[in-house]
Amino acid sequence: xxxxxxxxxxxxxxxxxxxxxxxxxxxxxxxxxxxxxxxxxxxxxxxxxxxxxxxxxxxxxxxxxxxxxxxxxxxxxxxxxxxxxxxxxxxxxxxxxxxxxxxxxxxxxxxxxxxxxxxxxxxxxxxxxxxxxxxxxxxxxxxxxxxxxxxxxxxxxxxxxxxxxxxxx
Ligand SMILES: CC(C)(COP(=O)(O)OP(=O)(O)OC[C@H]1O[C@@H](n2cnc3c(N)ncnc32)[C@H](O)[C@@H]1OP(=O)(O)O)[C@@H](O)C(=O)NCCC(=O)NCCS
Numbered sequence: 162x163x164x165x166x167x168x169x170x171x172x173x174x175x176x177x178x179x180x181x182x183x184x185x186x187x188x189x190x191x192x193x194x195x196x197x198x199x200x201x202x203x204x205x206x207x208x209x210x211x212x213x214x215x216x217x218x219x220x221x222x223x224x225x226x227x228x229x230x231x232x233x234x235x236x237x238x239x240x241x242x243x244x245x246x247x248x249x250x251x252x253x254x255x256x257x258x259x260x261x262x263x264x265x266x267x268x269x270x271x272x273x274x275x276x277x278x279x280x281x282x283x284x285x286x287x288x289x290x291x292x293x294x295x296x297x298x299x300x301x302x303x304x305x306x307x308x309x310x311x312x313x314x315x316x317x318x319x320x321x322x323x324x325x326x327x328x329x330x
Contacts, residue, residue, distance in 0.1 A: 179258055181265045184220035184232065189213045191229045192220060192246070199248045204284055206311055208246060220246070221265060223258045233262045235269065241277040241320070242270045243309050263292055263321075270323045277323055281309045281316040294319040 184192065192213050199205040213220070216234060223231030230253035234245040244266060249259045263278070270278050280289055286296060297318045302310075310316050 179223055179225050179230075179256075179261060181221055181223050181261055184217050184222045186214065186217055188220070188222055188229060188232075189217055192222065192232045195229065195232060195250055196246060196248055198251075205246060205248060206314070213246075221262060223249070223253075223262055225253055225258070231258050231262055233266060235266055237273070237275070240303075240306070241279045242266065242273075242275050244278060244280040247280070259288070260292060267321060267323055275323055278321040279306070279309060280319045280321075281311070281314075282319060283314065283316045286317050286319060289319040289321075292321070294321045 189210060193208075193210045196205050196208070200207045208216075219236055220232055220234045222229050222233075231249040233247040236243045236245060244263070247259070247262065249262075267278055278294075280294065282289060290296065297306075297320055302318055306318065310318060
């Protein structure tokens with residue numbers, strides 16, 4: 162999914178030089194490099210460079226002073242938009258950049274009329290809850306959403322309702 166225009170951080174607590182923009186082909190290697198340590202620590206699912214290249218149109222990146230420090234993939238389904246490969250460089254974490262990327266995803270979802278943002282996460286559930294997501298209990302997960310959990314991975318599924326929130330976007 163592509164954004165129409167970059168989002169420039171300017172909210173309280175975020176550095177103004179942070180920019181969220183659609184990923185470009187040349188970003189794929191940087192996204193793979195950024196993601197690698199999170200794959201090793203089991204926080205992200207392994208994706209090949211080939212897959213990242215093929216899905217580049219679904220990816221957004223965050224840059225700080227022109228340096229790529231964050232990424233997020235967004236897959237569009239009829240029942241919602243699914244966040245994947247979402248990570249922020251360790252030395253850039255805690256500055257609101259992850260929040261900026263999720264806000265960006267929510268804005269895109271509302272604009273395209275999607276009902277919800279979905280995220281499967283093994284270790285960052287509390288972060289999503291803080292951002293207004295709610296955990297979907299395993300027994301309440303519709304069968305067609307189970308694929309987002311990657312069988313056997315042990316992730317939980319979180320959702321952010323998009324259409325019941327007031328927004329000027
Ligand atoms: C989760 C992640 C994307 C958040 O990005 P970020 O830019 O650091 O997030 P923000 O700066 O917007 O938010 C920081 C806040 O979240 C908290 N936080 C960070 N990781 C957290 C986690 N795993 N669980 C709960 N809270 C977390 C920080 O302590 C901070 O709290 P504060 O605002 O009270 O100080 C980032 O920590 C990351 O890349 N984690 C590793 C990869 C990962 O787990 N990705 C999610 C896969 S679905």
